[in-house]
Amino acid sequence: MLSRILIVDDSLIDRIMIQEMLADYETITAEGGSEALEKLRTDKSVQLVILDLNMPDMSGFEVLETINNTPEFENIRVIILTNYEEVDNEIKGLELGAVDYVRKPVNMLSLLVRIKNHMQLIQQQNEVEMDNKKLDQLVYQKTREVVNARDITINALVSLLEVRNIETSKHTKRTREMMSILANHLKHKHIFSDILKDDYIDLLVATTPLHDIGKVGICDAILLKPGKLTPQEYEIMKQHVDCGVNALQNELISEQETPDFIKIAIEIIAYHHEKYDGSGYPKGLAGDAIPLAGRLMAIIDVFDALINKRVYKEAYDFEETVSLITAERGKHFDPLIVDAFQDVKESFLAVINKYLVEDDDDETDYC
Incomplete structure (x- = not known):
């Protein structure tokens, strides 16, 4: 669209x-x-x-x-x-x-030169804006490609667990949703607001399913054992x-070149079995x-493990699960995160029951 010029003057002759x-x-x-402003609102090509600065209904300054x-x-x-003697107005x-001024009576050559210069600047500005839009679109597309590649990688890794029936896909979906709920609640708390920005929370939620990926290295005899592990077996399990x-x-090549989602995934994996009182691993x-x-993942993982049936235990009901977690405030779990969990x-329970509706083969409604 060609740029238009709006001429505003109360003098018809001018x-x-x-x-x-x-x-x-x-x-x-x-x-x-007033008419000029209305035309600017309706005609986006101007x-x-x-x-003109001197007009009766609304001054040029207004x-x-x-x-x-x-x-x-x-x-x-x-x-x-402006008029020649109106230096102060200029x-x-x-x-x-204003980007420029022209004095009355208008000199044709002077006006044409100024208009030409400004129209060229406008054209260059429009070209820059178009280039920026194209660049923004390209950046968006590349960002989506990176996010898709990240999610495909995460899903592929998690599927290694699912194919061995170590955890159902419902576990990864539940813990993702609970991480989103808990982190988005805590971001409004002053003590966590500096770190729990939206971008960080997105990465937390995306990488939550990787928390137990190391279990692919643990033999089935221990992973799928229906009873309590021996001390020796427990030590092997901890190696996950x-x-x-x-x-x-x-x-990884270097710390500087490590993607943020890998850094957060490593934190989730490495620290979700640590305990607030120092007795974890x-x-x-x-x-x-x-x-x-790690502190966030710890409480989410334990909640999901308690309230759902596992090969080594029956499910606890909701009230008992909440009671067990609350009893670990300041021991297993960060006290502030336990308070947020309360x-x-x-909402956590709603997530549990949401997936029970989809698949209730092994579980019951805890409401």
Whole structure:
């Protein structure tokens, strides 16, 4: 679309004269400020305004202020018309956002040169904006490709667990949803607001299914054992944490080149079996030394494990599950995260029952 020029002047003679001078350009006119602003709102092709400052209904200064304070007019350039003796008006107009001025009586050559220069600048500005839109679209497409590749990779890794019937796909779906609920609730708490930004939460939720990926390295005799593990078997089971971390770290080139989602996945895998009082594994970290991703995953994983039937245990009911988690406040779990869990526990239960509706082969409704 070609850019139009709007000529605003209460003098019909001046409007006609300027239009004739600009015969090579597409122009429209307005005889006052109010009419000019209405035309700017309805005609989006206008990008240059020639504005008389001395008009009876609405001064050029008022029109300038309105243009500069209206977001939809942000790309409109204004050239003001002044008389030769109105130096102060020229300065004031430029201070209010005008890009140039022309003095009356209008010199045709001067006006044409100025118009030509500004129209070229407008064209260059439009080309830059078009290039930026294309670049934004390209960045969006590439970002989607990266996200899709990430999600495909995560799903492929998790499927290695599912094919061995270690956990059903429902477990990964449930824990993803619960991570989203808990993290989005905690982001409004001042103590967590600096880290729980939306982008970080998105990565937390996306990588949650990887928390037990290291179990692919544990033999079926231990993973699928229907009873309690012996101390020796438990030590072998604990190795799934390092196995999972190593699976991701072994292919990394450097810390600087590690994608954020891999960093967060490693934190979830490495620290979701740590306990707030330092009695967890594999490193025995305590308190805030345990990365937040691990502290969040810990309570989600335990909740889901307690309330659902596993090969080694029957399911606990909802109230008993909540009671067991609450009893571990400050021991197994971060006290602040337990408090947040209490706020969203009904939402957690809704997630559990949502998937029971889809597949209730082994489970019952806990409401």
